[in-house]
Amino acid sequence: MTPLLTAEAVTVRYGSLTALDGVDLRLPLGQRHALIGPNGAGKTTLLDVVAGATRPAAGRIRLGGYDVTGLGPAARARRGLGRIHQRPAVWGSLTARENVLVAALPRRAGRWQPAARRRAAGRTADALLDRVGLGDLAATPAGQFAHGQRRQLEIAVALAGRPRLLLLDEPAAGLSAAEVGWLAEFLRGLPRAVAVLLVEHRLDLVYALCDTVTVLRDGRTLATGSPAEIRASGPVREAYAEGVT
Numbered sequence: 001m002t003p004l005l006t007a008e009a010v011t012v013r014y015g016s017l018t019a020l021d022g023v024d025l026r027l028p029l030g031q032r033h034a035l036i037g038p039n040g041a042g043k044t045t046l047l048d049v050v051a052g053a054t055r056p057a058a059g060r061i062r063l064g065g066y067d068v069t070g071l072g073p074a075a076r077a078r079r080g081l082g083r084i085h086q087r088p089a090v091w092g093s094l095t096a097r098e099n100v101l102v103a104a105l106p107r108r109a110g111r112w113q114p115a116a117r118r119r120a121a122g123r124t125a126d127a128l129l130d131r132v133g134l135g136d137l138a139a140t141p142a143g144q145f146a147h148g149q150r151r152q153l154e155i156a157v158a159l160a161g162r163p164r165l166l167l168l169d170e171p172a173a174g175l176s177a178a179e180v181g182w183l184a185e186f187l188r189g190l191p192r193a194v195a196v197l198l199v200e201h202r203l204d205l206v207y208a209l210c211d212t213v214t215v216l217r218d219g220r221t222l223a224t225g226s227p228a229e230i231r232a233s234g235p236v237r238e239a240y241a242e243g244v245t
């Protein structure tokens, strides 16, 4: 079966620094795949390349078998990509509901949307805010939210685009223990129709959630395997023990 996502020999250079050096990645439909590795390994860079925010110097990205290497982030979002950033990105001057509504409205040229479509998007937004636990704060401007609430809102915004693949960059960073517990439950409860590519330093979360783990180090793939295989790998433990903030 055609994989949902393939990255083939992806190389990214920033000046003389090679951030990614011929990285391959393959995600079947519905898979939950983690990317781990020390700081600076290239994890965010790989998400940037998959999302279309960074053009690789070499290599190809395919979504559902279709070569999207030449497409920008908006075109890839239309093909089913959703993303959570390392720092939560929401519109501070818009209410929580407005943030989700913008993402729930079908993307089309021009601003005019038929009333029925706007109502349907409103229902979607309300349901998603309830799902992430922000139902009571729908009318609050996102700028007033604490970090954890922004994270919840960003997840609702990403899901409003009905992604087939959700890219998550350190979603647990900066969250309290209770919030990490909520996040783990929430991600575990996502329908399998949504595949996940998760960058995370919290290995307990990675092992509890993901089917497959890829370890990056210095822009190269050190290992790919099941959580049990990765946990048992000496070289992986050494690479990871080098220091993570």
Ligand SMILES: Nc1ncnc2c1ncn2[C@@H]1O[C@H](COP(=O)(O)OP(=O)(O)OP(=O)(O)O)[C@@H](O)[C@H]1O
Residues within 6 Å of the ligand: 014, 017, 019, 037, 038, 039, 040, 041, 042, 043, 044, 045, 046
């Ligand atoms: N825009 C940029 N310009 C120059 N160098 C960059 C840029 N973005 C990333 N880098 C460098 O590329 C390398 C990989 O960075 P990246 O952010 O992908 O690492 P990471 O694995 O996500 O690390 P962390 O765990 O700290 O988030 C690092 O050496 C980083 O300094």
Ligand SMILES: [Mg+2]
Residues within 6 Å of the ligand: 043, 044, 045, 086
């Ligand atoms: Mg990063």
